Amino acid sequence: MSAGLSIGALADRTGLAVSAIRYYEDQGLVHPWRNAGGQRRFHRADIRRLSFVIIAQQFGFTLPQIRAELDRLPGGRTPSAADWAEISLSFRDHLDRRIATLTQLRDNLDGCIGCGCLSLDTCSLYNPGDVARSKGTGPRYLMGDRPDS
Secondary structure (H helix, E strand, O other): OOOOEOHHHHHHHHOOOHHHHHHHHHOOOOOOEEOOOOOEEEOOHHHHHHHHHHHHHHOOOOHHHHHHHHOOOOOOOOOOHHHHHHHHHHHHHHHHHHHHHHHHHHHHHHHHHHHOOOOOOOOOOOOHHHHHHHHOOOOOHHHOOOOOO
């Protein structure tokens, strides 16, 4: 096994704070080993793994979702283009759904901000007959539910 990267070197390469790297380690996103002196050492591939974590979080993925994807990657070696392509396919569907939801939110938000009712029976435009009540509390239509009519 190579000497690996120190946590400080990994922090320098990723732009993450050392405390963030330790947190990601606690979350099972990276798996360092200890050298003879007890210091953490990281694989060079962890630079890309942690960069992926940063990007995936910016796209709105949770740490459990990110960990599930990273668990599909080979440990100890730099992921190949094919490895990343496989992950991108699973992320694509999630991102497409999120884009559709955000587009709907953008296109309909002005009506709900102006009205403020969200699911009351006074909204004849978005909620005639208070059908949203059957779907639960809160802004049901903005959260992806559709009217039954």
